[in-house]
Amino acid sequence: MKAKISITEQNAEIEASQEEVSEFLEKVIPNFVLEGGGILSDTVRFWRWKNQINIIKKVKSIVENSKLDKKQVPLKILLPIMENSSLEEEELIQNKWANILANAITASKDITPNYAEILKELSVLEVVILDKLFDESNKESDYEKRKQLQFSKQKISEIFKLSSEQADLIIENLYRLNLCQAPAGHGIAVGQYKFALRTTEVFEFTTFGYYFVQACKWE
Structure with missing residues (x-):
């Protein structure tokens, strides 16, 4: 037979849990985000509203x-x-969000729904690197030549003072988002099976990546 828990015991357990959660949240979430009970406050909505207004x-x-x-x-x-x-x-x-929305409102560029999902996952450094890749790519007016341009991880690391590991993390994230890709190649064969070579040492801008960055600009 299950033991019954009194209302007093339940309240004590709830209060203890709330106190434990509040103490934890106070250490990891800015004070303005929390109400007295450690719950996300209306201040967050106001903060988000201010960002939208800006x-x-x-x-x-x-x-x-x-x-x-x-x-x-x-x-x-x-x-x-x-x-x-x-x-x-x-x-x-x-500014990138503003440019995307302005391009959508004026129909200056084609904006697709997935652009918002991609931009929200980019860091400031990744955005700056993408702008650099775009500027370099834009020097080539011929599409077929432009999409074959290759960029060096070493060069990116030197420009932005990145370790090899930091550069790999950024490039792999750009691969994940289909903004960049490893150069196309035939790979290697083991018997009858072929394996594609995947590297971050050199990489290319995808066509999708080029147009995404362009959509984040106002020109």
Whole structure:
């Protein structure tokens, strides 16, 4: 037969659990995020709202200065942009969110729904590196030649003062997001089975990556 737990014991257990959680959260979450009981507060919503306002002001300035016609943005594009951009504090990436939305509003560039999912997963350093790759790629006007351009991990490491391990982490993340890729090759064969060689020492911009970075720019 199961022992019955009194209301007093239940309340004591709840209070102990709440205190334990609150003590933990206080160490890992900024104070302004928490209410007295350690619960995420309305301040978070206000903080996200402020981020959205900052980004929308940037968009308004871009669009009005462009003198271009405005159009309604499909919800499947608009909502992910508004939702994810509200979590961004870094001004550099806020500018990217503003550019994507401005491009969508003016139809200056094709914006796809997955762009928001990709941008939210990029760090400031990764965004800066992508801009560098884009600028180098943009020097080549011929598409077939441009997509064959290769970039060196060593060069990226030197420019951005990265260790080999740090550079690998960044390049592998760009591979994961399909923004960059290892050079195409025939790989090696073991008997009748062929294996593709995967490296981060040299890499290429994907066509998708090129157009994603372009969509994050206002030109």
